[in-house]
Amino acid sequence: MQPLVGIIMGSKSDWPTMEHAAEILDKLGVPYEVQVVSAHRTPDLLFDYAKSAEGRGIKIIIAGAGGAAHLPGMAASQTPIPVLGVPVQSKTLNGLDSLLSIVQMPGGVPVGALAIGKAGATNAGLMAAQILGLQDSKIMDAVKAFRKQQTDTVLSNADPRQS
Numbered sequence: 001m002q003p004l005v006g007i008i009m010g011s012k013s014d015w016p017t018m019e020h021a022a023e024i025l026d027k028l029g030v031p032y033e034v035q036v037v038s039a040h041r042t043p044d045l046l047f048d049y050a051k052s053a054e055g056r057g058i059k060i061i062i063a064g065a066g067g068a069a070h071l072p073g074m075a076a077s078q079t080p081i082p083v084l085g086v087p088v089q090s091k092t093l094n095g096l097d098s099l100l101s102i103v104q105m106p107g108g109v110p111v112g113a114l115a116i117g118k119a120g121a122t123n124a125g126l127m128a129a130q131i132l133g134l135q136d137s138k139i140m141d142a143v144k145a146f147r148k149q150q151t152d153t154v155l156s157n158a159d160p161r162q163s
């Protein structure tokens, strides 16, 4: 199936975070591709990846990186398709460095910055599905079903003392 979302990350070590984006896309039936691409370590590959994404049918890029997280911003600089940035939680500064690197883009080159870590990766996957759902009713129905199930789960477990 033609991937609609490109999940990229600065290092293999980011996968335990970024797999949560992949997991939610699997759940919602959104086809995606996954690749390690680094603005710092593989700059030519990043430029090739971002420049070719639109032409290859990718609609949204989810880019996760930690520390000096330049990957989402540099990807955004090379493509007109939306880029969602996930700050990976770094060991030294707990991901605050990643968050600030991703969120503080200069005007004119936006990156949609999500929360640090697992919640951000999950929400990047969900947001990608919500954007795609504007043009694809099957994906939007899957998003609505996910939301309903989430709400039902909370409502049916309202007593915090019960497991």
Ligand SMILES: Nc1c(C(=O)O)ncn1[C@@H]1O[C@H](COP(=O)(O)O)[C@@H](O)[C@H]1O
Pocket: 009, 010, 011, 012, 013, 014, 037, 038, 039, 040, 041, 064, 065, 066, 067, 068, 069, 070, 071, 072, 088
């Ligand atoms: N922030 C970036 C970029 C980039 O922005 O291009 N490339 C790698 N990295 C980050 O370096 C951290 C440590 O990487 P290693 O675990 O490979 O040493 C990772 O979180 C990665 O995202």
